[in-house]
Amino acid sequence: MLHQASILVPVYNEEHALRANMPRLLAFLEEALDDFEVLVVENGSRDNTLQVARSLSESSSRISVHSLPEASLGQAIKAGLQAASFEKVVCFPIDLSVGLDFILEAVKLLDSFHIVVGSKRMAAGLDSRPLPRRMASRAYHGSVALLFHSQLSDTSCVKAFRRTKILDLLKAIPSNNSVFETELLLAAEELGLNIVEVPVQVSDSRRGRIPLALKAWSKARDLFSLRVDSLSLYFGGLCLVSGLALMVWLVLQKLVSGRGGFSHPYSFLLALLLVLFGAQSVFFGFNSRLLLQLRGGHWVD
Incomplete structure (x- = not known):
């Protein structure tokens, strides 16, 4: 069976990571997949991310660039899923904080499942990020489990979708919601879509582009508003x-x-x-x- 997929890469102020990691991502995809496209969705960047993305797209026909005026991960995911050419869509960070092997594993699993979720909480030692970020993540996902009785251990890491199974769900979820990914997965879980989690190793020592306290507050506010x-x-x-x-x-x-x-x-x-x-x-x-x-x-x- 042919392995084909759209790789959705939302980027916000990622000019350095984009320039450094796109060649590595393309090299992996050329080896792992029979056919693919990379959808770079820039959203509200204040640096040269858009210019770097367009330069990369000129050097590779595999890359297409989409630009949004405001920073919004939710809107970037929506735009990428709507623009994707393939049925299988893998959302992946350009910082490559998750191992590239997830892409091929997810593409294979999408033959049997509607959604594949990478989880950094399925086993001890998978999350190598700084302690404050790990603690905030534990509190967040504990709140998700408590408030929604979800069986998912991680709703904010890498994920992959069968495009036609998820498009209708996107219409009901506000793009400006800071817990967009979580709400999307909760809606899919409630509808009974076939979801599988796989363990992934996460390593990211970079300082967050958004202050952790501000990010935690906005996520807590939006998460509790759903309940x-x-x-x-x-x-x-x-x-x-x-x-x-x-x-x-x-x-x-x-x-x-x-x-x-x-x-x-x-x-x-x-x-x-x-x-x-x-x-x-x-x-x-x-x-x-x-x-x-x-x-x-x-x-x-």
Whole structure:
């Protein structure tokens, strides 16, 4: 069977890595695949990434360059998947922080699976990045598992897709979402697409182009926004039940004591506030769930 694939390479401020690593990537692909194309999707770079990419495309007919005005990994992935000529599409970083062998392995696995996900968390010692990045990654993927009960161990590493199986999902997911890759995989998992994870070694000692604290905040914000309905319903329901229980206890205490007022008036005020806050949170949760369902209507149906 012929091994053919589109290699999608999103780039943002990667002029040095692009110039240094593209020849190595092309050499590997020439040996590993029968036919291929490299889609370089530059998005909002402030350095000479676009100029370097265009120069490389002039020296190789295998390379095509697509440019987006704003930095957006989600939009870059969408643009690359829509422009791909082959059914199998492998998303791969130009820093080559993951071994190139993943490409051939993923192309072969896509004969049997819809999505192949590279995971740096399937075994100990796979993630060789600096400690702060490893800790942030562990916290992020722990949150994904807790909030969404996902079976995937890693949603932000390399991945490969059967193009026709994923195009419709792209329409429902906002491009400016900092957890775009995660949301895409969660949607695919919910739809029952056939997904397989494979272990990959990740090594990247470079300083992140976006400050880690800012990146962690934006990911946490966008990730929890996907579960704002469940969180609101859970905590709102908890407050509502606690407030009602406290009210009942205070009323019973008042009836037993025979006093004209509540012995703990501030406790009754607290119970009332809990009930009001809980009711509002539950109402907000139901409305949020409706909005999220409408937002994801392209693939929920």
